[in-house]
Amino acid sequence: MLKINEKEIVTVSDDCTLKFWNAFHLKVDFTVSTETITCICATGPKHELFVAGCHSGNFITIKTKERSKKETFVSAHQNLVRVLINLKSLKSRYFCSADVCGFVKVWQSGIRPVEVFQIELPGAISYNSMVEVNNLLPTKGDYIDTSVIACALKTHQVNLILLCPTQVLKEKQYQIIKTFSTEMKPTCLIQLSHRHLAVAVGSLKENSNIEIHDIVSGKCVSTLKHHSDMIDSLLKLDLSSKAYKVKNPYVQWVLSASRDRRIVLWKLLDGKPLSKSDYPVVKLYEPMRSGGRDIASRQSRGQSQRKTKQGTGSAPKKNPTKVAAKTKPHVKKALITK
Secondary structure, eight states, rough: OOSSSSSEEEEOOOSSEOOOOOOTTTEEEEEEEOOOOEEEEEETTTEEEEEEEEESSOEEEESSSOOOOOEEEEEESSSSEEEEEOGGTTSSSSSEEEETTSSEEEESSSSSHHHHHHHHSSSSSEEEEOOOOOEESSSSSTTTTTTEEEEETTTEEEEEEOHHHHOOSSSOEEEEEEEEEEEOOEEEEOOOOOSEEEEEETTTTTTTTEEEEEETTOOEEEEEEEEEEEEEEEEEEEETTOOOOOOTTTTEEEEEETSSEEEEEEETTTTTTEEEEEEEESSSHHHHHTEEHHHHHHHHHHHHHHHHHHHHHHOOOOOOOHHHHHHHHHHHHHHHHH
16 A cells, blocks of 8 residues: 555555555545555655556556556566665665565666666565665765665575665775674564564464564664564554654654554664563454354354344243242132122
């Protein structure tokens, strides 16, 4: 899902469609037929272009204003495109893509993207595991028109890579400036501040954590433990200062979503946890079965049958022994009077 503005969002799905939604009414305004899409980003100086990465390795490009027109760039990658990011520090004139085999490519934005250069990393890249790192390098001198990205690999490593796509005449257009390790396999990451990266680590059906790493030293300063399954998404929140009288620049709010069906809101101070709030999305329920039948469903059927019987209006049958017991005193009185 991608937010265009306050009124529109874009979603992609395995049903081979790309849909533009009205954010207020949650209704689909326009649908584009595609192939199986795995990721999407908005790029261009005015964010006038959508680029979608496909399971086949192709790119699909769509202009935001002329949505009916689309272009397919065949074999942009030789493998499944796992993640796409727009390079804001390069004024959105470039974007970056990565596939499952560890190939990272930098492209010049356009309806027909132009490949600038390619990086081969020693390991596969996880889902949602590539972000642009801002405010890390000076914006003057040799660092004009440069960008830094962080790539998390399944080999338990995170690489910080300096990109220089405008320096065409130089031999090296990129440089790996730092590498640090994680305890488990990374699944996604975000930038918390100019000093810290949050990296979700873990596997399916296992306890998963969030490691907070210092970008400069590469050390893990804290570990957030709560989820019991793989963490699929991390989101940094910029909460309004109106809701909080004191706004501390060192306080960060982070949402984590996991396959354990829980969303957790974390409050961090300089990368260290202060508090958390747990929001279960769906009540976990595993029906017990006996003899091939669902016990819970049988109980619900029994309750519904009792309700229908009560709703028919028929009066309950009286116990004849109780009726006789009640009438005996009246009979005795009648015999005495006679």
